[in-house]
Amino acid sequence: MxxxxxxxxxxxxxxxxxxxxxxxxxxxxxxxxxxxxxxxxxxxxxxxxxxxxxxxxxNKLIPVVDADRCTHCGLCSQACRFGAIACVGQQTLIFTELCHSCGGCLLVCPQEAIREVPKPxxxxxxxxxxxxxxxxxxxxxxxxxxxxxxxxxxxxxxxxxxxxxxxxxxxxxxxxxxxxxxxxxxxxxxxxxxxxxxxxxxxxxxxxxxxxxxxxxxxxxxxxxxxxxxxxxxxxxxxxxxxxxxxxxxxxxxxxxxxxxxxxxxxxxxxxxxxxxxxxxx
Amino acid sequence: MKELVVIxxxxxxxxxSIVASFASLAKEAVIVDCDVDAADLHLVLQPQIQRREDFTAGSKARIMPGHCTACGKCEELCRFDAIYYDGPGNGKVPKTFRIDTIACEGCGVCFDFCDDKAIEFEPAVCGQWFVSQTRCGPMVHARLGVAAENSGKLVTHLRRTAQELAARQKREMILCDGSPGIGCPVIASLTGASLALFVVEPTASGRHDFLRVAQLTMRLGVPGILAVNKADLNEEVTSDLEEFARQNGIAVVGRIPYDPAVTQAQIARKAVVEASSGPAAEAIRDLWTQTQTYLHRSAPAAAGGFVQLAGQQQESTT
Amino acid sequence: MKVAVTAQGADLDSPVDPRFGRAKYFLLVDTDSGEFTAHDNVQNLNALQGAGIQAAQAVVNLGAQAVLTGNVGPKAFTTLQAGQVAIYPHASGTVRQAVEQWRSGNLQPAAKANVEGHWS
CATH class of the missing domain: 3.40.50.300 (P-loop containing nucleotide triphosphate hydrolases)
Incomplete structure (x- = not known):
């Protein structure tokens, strides 16, 4: 009980x-x-x-971008409802403190360039x-x-x-x-x-x-x-x-x-x- | 313009109880209740609501049963256990999926990946916020809906509204009732404030929680002062709290004795200083004088709830 | 050169909006021709969180090389920097006046964010 x-x-x-x-x-x-x-x-x-x-x-799970695979298409940034991802120029920035670990960015990435790692x-x-x-x-x-x-x-x-x-x-x-x-x-x-x-x-x-x-x-x-x-x-x-x-x-x-x-x-x-x-x- | 947050x-x-008394003594302040989870200040100040607005934050998903094919993809993808197989049948399938709006985090993953376009994703109204008039001056406050989230954003919004109001009415002070804990709403209450007044009881848990919120305040660069409430309950812990404060650059500004008049005032819907001239009321008056001294020395509240940076860390990856 | 200015209205005589992420408009001003376009920021105004980051991304994508505004928090700063946009905080008056201040060298570029981040 x-x-x-x-x-x-x-x-x-x-x-x-x-x-x-x-x-x-x-x-x-x-x-x-x-x-x-x-x-x-x-x-x-x-x-x-x-x-x-x-x-x-x-831990909470946060995304990490593989820079070699990333084509800076911006889909992950658009998918993130928490505003935690920015694609600017040749960089994809992830602000982990805003991440809710929903996994949306991983799912949407056509290059499979995103994986998740634990953050304490x-x-x-x-x-x-x-x-x-x-x-x-x-x-x-x-x-x-x-x-x-x-x-x-x-x-x-x-x-x-x-x-x-x-x-x-x-x-x-x-x-x-x-x-x-x-x-x-x-x-x-x-x-x-x-x-x-x-x-x-x-x-x-x-x-x-x-x-x-x-x-x-x-x-x-x-x-x-x-x-x-x-x-x-x-x-x-x-x-x-x-x-x-x-x-x-x-x-x-x-x-x-x-x-x-x-x-x-x-x-x-x-x-x-x-x-x-x-x-x-x- | 100075902003005092009581925390x-x-x-x-x-x-x-202390915020209500300060509001009564200050007279000219804009009052904000940032304890949006358990807002109580209105019970004493009895605001007349003049402006009422919905508060919207984020979106929530909803499955349209007529379009759902019960494929189960949304349930599989949802990380928040917010999707259940107990929705109504629709002729095509005996049962459909349903979203628990309380558990829904608003991530939009189900909406983005539904192959049948059976999910709506609409902005969610989380509560209402108010601008009111009280006998002690204007007040900005809110009521969150049942089980609503995002109180950090709401707190920031209330403080901004109060700052705009203070600027417009040329009021010199904002008096803010902060929220408990050390999480999102507290960070939102403290960021950019001129001064934090800690009200702490001399108990093992009061001490423990004070140490944590004091760390947070120091990290945010907001100067703090300490008042011990019901100080006579445990003199030893009181002295210990005050010693810790001094060692950490937090000035000790008052001790308030245990006094049944505090509860009696609350029942009469009055501030302690309005209802009583007993020991607690006297101590709160002294505390107000002391607090004003520190407030005069502190930095102005920065526009839009910002604070000048002392030092900062950035957290981002490429 | 293209300069983005945060503004409370959609024309050059509107006051500069001191907020970056939750500014009402971005005015993209071509400092050579004096022409400008206005871009509303409604999406970020109502964002759950991360407004600064998303506004910064939008400014980068507009092709601005500098941004004139009131305050910039650390996350927006990082994003603008990654997009190689120069950041001039402490702009005030109208958009027109801010651009003049910048042109005459009276605005200092920021080496770091000038305000603490906050949770909204």
Missing amino acids: KIAIASGKGGTGKTTIATSLAHLAATDGRTVAYLDCDVEEPNGHLFLKPQILREEPI IGLLRIGTSGPLQFVEGVLNVGEAMSPPAIHAVKDAAPDVDLTILDCPPGTSCPVIESVRGCDHLLLVTEPTPFGLNDLKLAVEMARALKLRFGVAVNRANTGDREVWSYCRRQRIDILAEIPDDRAVAEAYSRGEIVVESVPQVAECIRSLLETLQSGAPA | SGKGGTGKT
Whole structure:
């Protein structure tokens, strides 16, 4: 079973909940993997403190032109919708940072003068945190395109009973790439106007992707009650309400797994895990 | 004209609350919400929309079922798993191919290579952008469609629009709410700005993400200043953040204490400095004074979202 | 000699467009005869990305030997250089004035891009 943890807004407690769920499930004897799909800002390792067993480069494929074969016909430049190829005079220039690896230039070249080579855009780190399997992707700073790195993290996932995917914030391409194919999506929010606004966007995304999803309200005893009214109107299940507690914030700030440090939160997370795995909510 | 970008690396650190307060204190600024993925600033500033435009970026493919012969070539060539064999039948074949528009990257390969001319490739509307009036001055913002992409291009467009507006109305300052992360939209938010204000929380992850976005900012040649939000949550990490900043030429300009008035202000749809005179509001006022000093010293925002190059690398092959 | 100037309109009295990749028009001016042709840049204006590169390629293909504009980013610069087009950034005023500035030697050719690339 694959459970993705996401939220429209950043800083709602996604990683706190994802690391806690993964840690609890793994200590219960199931085989569990935690995947950090937030390749721009991966944080799970700060809490899970994994032992990294191997590292591999994450590559994207980029085209290379064989100058001897190239006749400067310009077809590759015309075919590239991403503006990454220029044919000027006797040169064909390729701007690899704009390349989306679609392969169109290779297909269109009548001289078969283009081949693809891998270019590193980040690092895949695979290891264990106690009984928990750990995979994260780290995108190189200055690299703009994260979906290929997220794809690599998901490809490297081990075959286990339960996979927890910690997703990047927002609702655009990196999130879509992360949540695609999950069995259940948990949207983490907080009961504030910002939290609710971003939850609505995340719900729209979940519905567009036809994913089964539920909501976890973090810091549930702060803010206002609008999130509850919204979920009731929209018939969305609230699967967990996690109270705000200075002990949680402090444990988090120190980089501790919250379920280890704060017992009352551990109870919330345990019941959330059971709900998610029972598959009851629609 | 100066452009201040408020940025955080990690989301949810209080960036938008600070931008709203700055907008209220500045009065004369043009405000831009570059956090197009999770735009929240409008909830506090309650803009009256005056101009509304569609935002188009790239194209998306669509299979015309009547023309599809189900040969499967498009599915084979698509690198983005965007083509499925579950479209309606058409008399010639029992089922046709269909394109998942969310997965479609807009590369046009299927369109170019379809032997039966069964694929359309049309410009895609990804969202809308707005020019509005708020109680704190004009605001440029946007709403991306569900699962829409290309937010980097949209961010660049919003900043350009704000620059044109500021030039036309002779406003001296652009105040920009940046987006989280270090990818495309963030690069688009920062390129060519006068100054970046990092709003960071003293947590293990806040620290980690700050280090990465600070690297990015340095690489783009944008000077930075740091404010630690909820600084009293962990004094040790706060000091550590400030030390890192100083070592990297990032001035430390403020500490904001944890204060429930911040959430209360948000619920009342007000900026913290409008709703409260408590400790957080006071700290934000001080932060604004400090920020203005650094902003005056910084370089003007270059026309069209450009920055003069410090040093550069070129990446191209022949 | 043929000189390409980025312009906000289609005639010699239009202001120079400071943007290169997303300029509204390119005016190709024959500096010997004073004749010109206007070429719109709509395709690149709305491009997803890579507008600078594609605009540079278009300028090379128009047969320009020099380009007068406001700012040129690194990718457009590389492309223009490969096409052996001399690059004069910091042009201002109308197209006519920019050509005059260039003719009288008041525009300096760029040895490298004068602006950072950006993602659009």
